[in-house]
Amino acid sequence: MIDNMQLSKENSTIIVYDRFNSLVSIVSILFLCISYSFVSSVHIGLGLIFIYIIGILFLRLWTKSRFISNIFNLFFCIYGLYLLLTQIVFINGIQDGYFFHIDASKSFFYQTELYIDGASWSNLLQHCMLIYPDYPFAQVIFSGWWLIGEQIGVDLSQVRFFLRIQDLFFGPFILSIIALYLRENNFDKVQILRLCLLFGLFSYLLITSVIFSRDLHVAFFYTLLGYYSLSNEKHKFIYLKFFVLILLVAGFRIENGLFAICFPLYYYYRYRKFTQLTYLTIFLVAVVFILSGGLTLFLNMRDAFNEHTVSLGDGLYNKFNSLPFPLNMFFNSIYSYISPFPFIQYIADPNAGLFAITSIVSPFLRVVMLLTVAIFIKRNHTDFTTKLMFAIIIVYICSCSLIEPNLRRTFAIVPILFMVFCTKFYLLNRITRNNIIKIAVASLLLINLPATVFVLIK
Structure with missing residues (x-):
C-alpha cells in the first residue's frame, strides 16, 4: 500500500512537471527573447529563438521523447x-566579453575576433582550414555565427554577447544526452530530473x-561519444558516427580528437571477443601512434601552456611541473583535483561573482570522483568493461593535468564520469556514501582553510 502511494506521488510529480514544461516553456522562451531584446537588441532576441528551435527540433527527431525535450526546455x-x-x-556593459586570461590579447575570443571581423561566406571554410589548422571547425562555427549576426543586423558592439548565445544549444543538450542514457538504464523520471538538476546546477557545466x-x-x-560507448542499445552505423564525432x-581541439580514439576501441571491446592477434594489433597501433607524435603533441601543448600560464613563478603548479615525469603528472593531477586552490584566490578578480561560482561548484567533481573510486576498488562490484571506461577517464584526467591542470580541460570527460557514477552509485550502501561525502568535504576544508588564512595574512 505504501509503495503504491509512493509510486502515485512520483507519477503525480512527473505529470505536474510535464504539464509545467508544456505550458510554460514557450512562455519562458518568449520572456527570455523579450528580455534579451530589451537589454541588447531585437536581433539577439531572435538569435535566441533560432538556437532554441534548432536544438529542440534536432532533439525531438533524435530521441522522439517528450520528457527528454522537457529536460532541454528546462x-x-x-x-x-x-x-x-x-x-x-x-560584466561591465553588454558589449564586453569575459576571459579566463589576464591578458585579453592572448585569449581565444580575442584571436577569433581578429579574424572573423570582415570574413565572408566565400572564404570562410578556406580561411578556417588554412589559418587555424589547430581548431578549424571551431572557427567555422564561430565565424559562421558571427556572419549570421552581421547579416541580421547585430551591432558590432553587441556581437560578443551574440556569439555566446550559441552555448545555450550545447549546455542543455549535454544534460539531455545524460537524461537519455539514464532512461535507457531504467531510471524513473523523478530520478532523472533530480540527477540532471544536480549535474546541471552543481557542476562546471x-x-x-x-x-x-x-x-x-x-x-x-x-x-555523445560516451553515450554511444556506454549505451546498451544497438545503434546503426555506430562506427561511422564514432568517426564523424x-x-x-x-x-x-586536436589532442582531444586523438584521445577520442579510445571510445570506438572501448565499444569494440564490449561487443567483440578479442583474440591474441587483435591485442597485438592494438598494441602495435598504440606504439606507432606514440612514436609518430602523439606524446610529442601532448608535451608541446604543455609547453605552450607553460609559456602563457598566469601562475606565479613560485606557484604550486610550477613547482609540481618542474618535477621529472611521471611525478609531475601525479602531483599535477592532485593539484587539479583540489583546484581552485585556495578558493579565496578568485575573490580579488574583477569578475569575482563568476569565479566564486566556479569555487562553489568545483567540490561537486571531487565528491563524485571519490564515490566512483570507492565503487571501483570494491571487488565484484563492477564488470571489467565498466572498469575499463573508468580507466579511460582517469587517464584523460591525468593527461589533462600534465598539459593544463584546470577544470576547463578536465570537464570534457566529466559528463561521462557522471553517467558511469549514476549507474553504479547504488552499489554503495548509505553509510559508506555518507562517510565518503564527509571525508571529501572535510579534506577540501582542511586543505583550503590554512591556505586561505595564509593568503589573507600575506
Missing part, C-alpha cells in the same frame, strides 16, 4: 536566464555555459 531557460544575469551583473570558449563544444562531443572534436 535548462535552456535556466542557462538563458543565467547568461543574461551574468552579462548584466558581472553551469559556468561554462556562459563563457565563450571551445570547452563546452568539446564536452558536448565527448558526451572524432573528426569534429579534433576540429575543436
Whole structure:
C-alpha cells in the first residue's frame, strides 16, 4: 500500500512537471527573447529563438521523447536566464566579453575576433582550414555565427554577447544526452530530473555555459561519444558516427580528437571477443601512434601552456611541473583535483561573482570522483568493461593535468564520469556514501582553510 502511494506521488510529480514544461516553456522562451531584446537588441532576441528551435527540433527527431525535450526546455531557460544575469551583473556593459586570461590579447575570443571581423561566406571554410589548422571547425562555427549576426543586423558592439548565445544549444543538450542514457538504464523520471538538476546546477557545466570558449563544444562531443560507448542499445552505423564525432572534436581541439580514439576501441571491446592477434594489433597501433607524435603533441601543448600560464613563478603548479615525469603528472593531477586552490584566490578578480561560482561548484567533481573510486576498488562490484571506461577517464584526467591542470580541460570527460557514477552509485550502501561525502568535504576544508588564512595574512 505504501509503495503504491509512493509510486502515485512520483507519477503525480512527473505529470505536474510535464504539464509545467508544456505550458510554460514557450512562455519562458518568449520572456527570455523579450528580455534579451530589451537589454541588447531585437536581433539577439531572435538569435535566441533560432538556437532554441534548432536544438529542440534536432532533439525531438533524435530521441522522439517528450520528457527528454522537457529536460532541454528546462535548462535552456535556466542557462538563458543565467547568461543574461551574468552579462548584466558581472560584466561591465553588454558589449564586453569575459576571459579566463589576464591578458585579453592572448585569449581565444580575442584571436577569433581578429579574424572573423570582415570574413565572408566565400572564404570562410578556406580561411578556417588554412589559418587555424589547430581548431578549424571551431572557427567555422564561430565565424559562421558571427556572419549570421552581421547579416541580421547585430551591432558590432553587441556581437560578443551574440556569439555566446550559441552555448545555450550545447549546455542543455549535454544534460539531455545524460537524461537519455539514464532512461535507457531504467531510471524513473523523478530520478532523472533530480540527477540532471544536480549535474546541471552543481557542476562546471553551469559556468561554462556562459563563457565563450571551445570547452563546452568539446564536452558536448565527448558526451555523445560516451553515450554511444556506454549505451546498451544497438545503434546503426555506430562506427561511422564514432568517426564523424572524432573528426569534429579534433576540429575543436586536436589532442582531444586523438584521445577520442579510445571510445570506438572501448565499444569494440564490449561487443567483440578479442583474440591474441587483435591485442597485438592494438598494441602495435598504440606504439606507432606514440612514436609518430602523439606524446610529442601532448608535451608541446604543455609547453605552450607553460609559456602563457598566469601562475606565479613560485606557484604550486610550477613547482609540481618542474618535477621529472611521471611525478609531475601525479602531483599535477592532485593539484587539479583540489583546484581552485585556495578558493579565496578568485575573490580579488574583477569578475569575482563568476569565479566564486566556479569555487562553489568545483567540490561537486571531487565528491563524485571519490564515490566512483570507492565503487571501483570494491571487488565484484563492477564488470571489467565498466572498469575499463573508468580507466579511460582517469587517464584523460591525468593527461589533462600534465598539459593544463584546470577544470576547463578536465570537464570534457566529466559528463561521462557522471553517467558511469549514476549507474553504479547504488552499489554503495548509505553509510559508506555518507562517510565518503564527509571525508571529501572535510579534506577540501582542511586543505583550503590554512591556505586561505595564509593568503589573507600575506
